[in-house]
Amino acid sequence: MPLSFRPSPNIARLKESATLAVAAKARALKAQGIPVIDLGAGEPDFDTPAFIRSAAAAAMDAGATRYTNTEGILPLREAIAADANRIQVQGAPVTAAEVVVSNGSKQSLYNACVCCFGPGDDVLIPIPSWTSYFEMVELARANAVPVNGDPANSLKVTADLLAAAATPATKGLMLNSPSNPTGAVYSREELSAILELAAARGWWVIADEIYLRIDYEGRAVSALEVATSRDNLIVINGVAKAYAMTGWRIGWSIAPAALSKAMTNFQGHTTSNAAAVSQHAALAAIADRAQADEAVSHMVAAFRQRRDAVVRALSAFPSVRYVHPEGAFYVYINVEGFRGADDPGAAFAAAVLDEYQVAIVPGSAFGTPNWIRASYATTESVAVDGLTRIATCLTAPATESPR
DSSP, rough: OOOOOOOTTTTTTOOOOOHHHHHHHHHHHHTTTOOOOEOOSSSSOOOOHHHHHHHHHHHHHHTOOOOTTTTTHHHHHHHHHHHHHHHOOOOOOOOGGEEEESSSSHHOOOOOHHOOOOOEEEEEESSSSTTTTHHHHHTTTTTEEEEEOBBBTTTTOOOHHHHHOOOOOEEEEEEESSSSTTTOOOOOHHHHHHHHHHHHHEEEEEEEEETOOOOOSSOOOOHHHHOSOOOOOEEEEEEETTTOOGOOOOEEEEHHHHHHHHHHHHHTTOSSSOOOOHHHHHHHHHHHHHHHHHHHHHHHHHHHHHHHHHHHHHOOOOOOOOOOBBBBBEEEEOOTGGGSSHHHHHHEEEEHHHHHHHEEEEGGGGGGGTTTEEEOOSSHHHHHHHHHHHHHHSSTTTTOOOO
């Protein structure tokens, strides 16, 4: 008798990644010859800087093709710790023993969730937030508790909102600044209040700082700069976004040594080490600060120019509401009431793709069905064209013919 697959209880409620699904649909349409503007991607459109690629090639030629320690090569962990200590202003210095290198920051986040949370634990997740936070917490068999951000404050949460949502079972919270999907940035004062609340309540804080260097107003601060203690703090980062190294799959966590040891042990039974050559590429990105800063500054300047251009384009449509992006490379747009749909974001995503050939991500993926996310990690002209089509679709009379 043939065996039919039934999902185990571990993954029964697991949902497909909405961002990956949008990217796959856009690629399929392009393969059919349909000229789709893809604004769904959460990936820089730049090539990895040449000095990083050269360092990777040199490392391979030197024999960096074998297993490494599960937690990563020591020079990379030392470089990450040194980089953290450049900005940390309180507490003991970060050491290499507190750093675990993983296969992308997504794995680092999952490692932290599995090692910190379990059955019966509540984990506060500010809404909107990156879609995978919910799934990671659920896979850790904990309860993801959404906390709605304030629409009057760029959809950010406050310490008061988190405190109001807390229960006796609250064990921790996820925090992301600059934010995916909104591009909002938490100020030093906002971040300080949240960290103080978490310390007083004994909660873990998982601070996802993957977009930290993509900041346009000079406001993005690391939790390492603000926290008075790191006893309950896990900072996640990686090379994917700021260094245009998405395919290299290198992320890391900075956490108390005992927790870092536990995450190393867990990773040792799942994937073991990240790719050796990718670790050496990441080492060049972090340790060669002069070249890295020049490359990152160039890319961030381009992102800011695109941000400014799409904001100017949206200004021609005064009725369109959106979160002003201060970092990352997304615009989060309100589509509430679109064509009377129960899920306005999903309805709009389908309409703008079918009628205007623009791929975006519906806000339901991030916990806010009245919104949609558009990425401007593409050329300025394409981003402006795409955002103009989005605004046109959103404001067009119901009887108007699509372009």
